[in-house]
Amino acid sequence: MGELERKYDVKIQNTEDKVKFPDELKAKLKDSGLMDAKGKLKLKGVSPKMLKRMKQEFVECPVLKEDIQFVQCFICPNFQSRVMGEVLCKGDPLK
Numbered sequence: 905m906g907e908l909e910r911k912y913d914v915k916i917q918n919t920e921d922k923v924k925f926p927d928e929l930k931a932k933l934k935d936s937g938l939m940d941a942k943g944k945l946k947l948k949g950v951s952p953k954m955l956k957r958m959k960q961e962f963v964e965c966p967v968l969k970e971d972i973q974f975v976q977c978f979i980c981p982n983f984q985s986r987v988m989g990e991v992l993c994k995g996d997p998l999k
């Protein structure tokens with residue numbers, strides 16, 4: 905399998921709504937050290953400005969069949985890369 909073998913190119917969409925992270929996602933982020941105790945995200949190589957934008961983004965995930973916040977997509981095992989406003993998604997089944 906090639907390094908960029910993937911099933912889906914998923915378009916990243918924007919919302920003007922204030923996005924609230926579900927508790928489950930927060931716990932996951934904290935567990936993996938991507939969020940501090942105050943609930944502030946710490947993603948490597950991502951500037952605060954970018955983070956702010958990322959929080960307004962979502963994808964219609966073809967695997968989970970629901971809208972997924974981009975931050976969650978970003979840490980998903982299927983996430984390969986972000987190219988020109990699209991997520992390159994491996995498309996493997998998730999539990």
Ligand code: SF4
Binds near residue numbers: 914998
């Ligand atoms: S990387 Fe994960 S969350 Fe993102 S679209 Fe693919 S399966 Fe869904």
